[in-house]
Amino acid sequence: MARRESPEINAGSMADIAFLLLIFFLVTTTMDVDSGIARKLPPYDEQQAPPPPVKKQNILQVLVNANDEILVNEDYMELRDLRQKAVDFIDNNYKGDCDYCQGARDKSMSENPEKHVISLQNDRGTSYEMYIAVQNELTAAYRELRNRESRLRFGRNYDLLSDDDAKEISKLYPLNISEAEPLKL
């Protein structure tokens, strides 16, 4: 039996096939990575039980009105100052029982980070963009404090920590943002 060479397969159309697939994937897929600000909503309560009493000094009240103006504890404030205000407020340590705080121990601000509450309320006419910006600044305030603490304890930024260490740090500066129902117009 004579060995016969099998005829070569013509690969000329390979490129066409690959182009076809490529174009298919280009059209049907998107590239955007999904990211955003994560939040947890409070469970819905039909009776709307009154919230547990909180000392007035432990509340940082942030109001955003329909003109996108911010009122913090009844004072008008620019958005760019909100982050520092929140940091000062959370880290204030009026009672003095928080050994890692570096706050000013102002008597009009929170007793310690565990007790503080940031109460955020917006109007139905507030723009979404402003709302996100405010949420962003508040989150940034927490991140600043957590980063500072985790660098002191672990020598790394908060988002690089292992899960257990991150839990420890987030317990020191818990995220307490409470959102009230928006004002009706």
Added chain:
Amino acid sequence: MSKFKKNTGGKGPGISTASLPDIVFMLLFFFMVTTVMREVELKLENKKPRATEVKKLEKRSLVSYIYVGAPKQMYQAQFGREPRVQLNDQFARLDDIQQFAIAEKEEKSESERPLMQFSIKADRGVKMGIVSDVKLELRKANALKINYSTEKGTPRPLE
């Protein structure tokens, strides 16, 4: 004369296209790996607001999306210009959100349900009124883990 004709007459060697499929396949694999399938056809304006403190959404299969925004031009005759909610491929009423949230939960296995997230993809031009309504509906459906979808960047009001 004949001297010159000889030189111009012959064809040069053709460029080999044998590696063309390889190059295209490379591109193909690149796009297959870096992109994801488009889930829905957007019927409303959806430009995200910008924020710096963003977290990446992990486990895409456990994320459900709720779109909020003004209908696109071609749908305005039918649905008006006021911001609306879109679930999956169609416009929905606010009351439909609870149903949607429950249906999405049912799809996932028991062990995965606590990890589910609802991503609110609202257009940066909408007012908080409709977003608050969406949040209230989600609370009623006991879907409490949410995510405000944003782009990375300095928030516009800060600029």
